[in-house]
Amino acid sequence: MKINYLAQKTFKVASPLEGVNSIEKELLKESFLVVQSDGAFLSTLTPSDIVESPYQLVIDSIHHKPRVDCNQEVESVLELMRETGNYVLPVFEENEFIGVVTKDDILDYLVEYRNDLERTVAEHTEELSRVNNQLRAQIDKRKKAEKKTKASLKEKEILLSEIHHRVKNNLRVISSLLDLSSMRTQDQKAISLFTNAKSKIQTMALIHSQVYRNERFDQIHMGTYIQELVNYLLQVHETENISVTPIIECSDVVVPLTQAIPCALVLNELVSNSLKHAFKGKERGKIEISIQKSDDVVSMRVKDDGIGIPEGIDVFSSNSLGLRLVRNTVQGQLMGKIHIERDFGTTITVEFKILKKETPNA
Numbered sequence: 001m002k003i004n005y006l007a008q009k010t011f012k013v014a015s016p017l018e019g020v021n022s023i024e025k026e027l028l029k030e031s032f033l034v035v036q037s038d039g040a041f042l043s044t045l046t047p048s049d050i051v052e053s054p055y056q057l058v059i060d061s062i063h064h065k066p067r068v069d070c071n072q073e074v075e076s077v078l079e080l081m082r083e084t085g086n087y088v089l090p091v092f093e094e095n096e097f098i099g100v101v102t103k104d105d106i107l108d109y110l111v112e113y114r115n116d117l118e119r120t121v122a123e124h125t126e127e128l129s130r131v132n133n134q135l136r137a138q139i140d141k142r143k144k145a146e147k148k149t150k151a152s153l154k155e156k157e158i159l160l161s162e163i164h165h166r167v168k169n170n171l172r173v174i175s176s177l178l179d180l181s182s183m184r185t186q187d188q189k190a191i192s193l194f195t196n197a198k199s200k201i202q203t204m205a206l207i208h209s210q211v212y213r214n215e216r217f218d219q220i221h222m223g224t225y226i227q228e229l230v231n232y233l234l235q236v237h238e239t240e241n242i243s244v245t246p247i248i249e250c251s252d253v254v255v256p257l258t259q260a261i262p263c264a265l266v267l268n269e270l271v272s273n274s275l276k277h278a279f280k281g282k283e284r285g286k287i288e289i290s291i292q293k294s295d296d297v298v299s300m301r302v303k304d305d306g307i308g309i310p311e312g313i314d315v316f317s318s319n320s321l322g323l324r325l326v327r328n329t330v331q332g333q334l335m336g337k338i339h340i341e342r343d344f345g346t347t348i349t350v351e352f353k354i355l356k357k358e359t360p361n362a
Helices: 020-029 047-052 057-064 074-084 103-183 188-213 222-236 257-278 321-333
Strands: 033-037 040-045 088-093 096-102 219-221 243-250 254-256 284-294 297-304 337-341 346-353
Touching: 020 033, 040 088, 040 096, 074 088, 074 103, 096 103, 103 188, 188 219, 188 222, 188 257, 219 222, 219 257, 222 243, 222 257, 222 284, 254 257, 257 284, 257 297, 257 321, 257 346, 321 337
Parallel strands: 243 284
Antiparallel strands: 033 040, 088 096, 219 254, 284 297, 297 346, 337 346
16 A cells, blocks of 8 residues: 555644743643645654754754655565664655654554455455355255266166167066967978967067176167077078078167167068078078168168079069068058169168167246
């Protein structure tokens, strides 16, 4: 703070023509005097000046008192008073006398300033403590909510896991019932229908089995799934006279659960058709199954080196149950496309886009 804010503008004035006795009487009443001549400042006097210079008091004091600039800091003025032993000093703005400042003025100001500072610090400390308590309460509340959310999420995960496990088991029960039913008939058409139904059920059961084993319930790793499905279909459609070699090429393709089941049913139908019809009259054959993903488009291909689909069969308009299932599933559920090549066997490629998760409205 600048010293001019503490400068006193009113004070007791003495004349340089007054004697020591007269001035001494005045100083018994006042803590200091300002000596002026014709309104012009000459010096200041204090009781200590009387002790030190009883004679020629005014003249001596004029020559020995320092002056203070109005822009000096309070602390520097107090230090000057301590160094020179002065209780009161005049304050000037350039060469114009504007008042005086005493050591008591400065000390009172510093005490008040310190008290104000302490009050401000105490108020801020109290406010910080209050805000800190509020934040701590919010953090505790958030931790409790987070703990509750985690517990709820864990319960849902366990519930979903149990649902998938039970669905898988129920599908296996249905599959076993179909096995028992097929064993009670000699009709090959009925047995074939039972076998086809069983393979479709097993296709879905494998999906639920993988979901049960995974940490996530909303997606399927198709590479692992295709390997399991093809191994199963090779056992179901195994024949003594034909040796079929599967070649599986799968990148790390992850498909949402909502698309994994229709995708699996299509794959089941395509591989089953190849195993049942492509290698008639042949001793060995080869089936290539691949699935790739580029950006958000999945491309699934089933290729065999068998006898090929006869030219008279139009896959896109055929009433065959299997082909109709493939067509309706790809176009209706996967919103995809089917491509067929008939050179050196049959190659069927299915392409569809990965569905993006919808964000619920707020």
